[in-house]
Amino acid sequence: MIAAYGFSATLTAAPGNGDQLVDLLLTGLDEGSPGASEHCVVYLVSRSASDPDVVHVTEGWTSEEDHHRIFAGEAAQAIVARIGGLLAKEAEYTDYVPVRGRTAF
Template identity: 50%
Template sequence: MKITHGFHATMTAQPGKADELIAALLTAPSLPNDDCIVFLVGRSASNPDVVHVTEGWSTEEAHSRFFNSEQAKAFTARIQQLVADSEYADEIPVGGKAAL
């Protein structure tokens, strides 16, 4: 499946909440969604409170449809309590490797 929509998020966790934020992200309801092709969570090597997420979706419409669902809204509300600051940038993953 081809990725036509995506983004990269950088989140700074509330003090002492980065591990909880990462654990929550790794159970995101988008993971089993077939339209979510890439979902990668990373942590800054220099600042353990900074968490990065890269997502790639089949289409912008699929992403919007999913994030307008009640399940996604509840998940977003849950992680927002763990986040002090965030930045989002559009990004379309085009290739690479993920071996975790």
């Protein structure tokens, strides 16, 4: 499948909460979670090399509509609700339209 919509997010955890934030975000790959959806073609969780409390998430979706529909679901909303309590500040999002690339996970 090809990603037609995507975004990246930078999340800054409260001091010392980076591990918990990463663990929570990785549950997004569990069966029934957003990253396990057939419409999610990229779900990458990364950490800053210089600050363990800064976490980056990159997602690619088959369409913006699919992304919004999946994230309106119960599993996604449960993750989103828990993320807020771990953050030191509001997440920063950048949406984009993928042009070309490769995923080989």
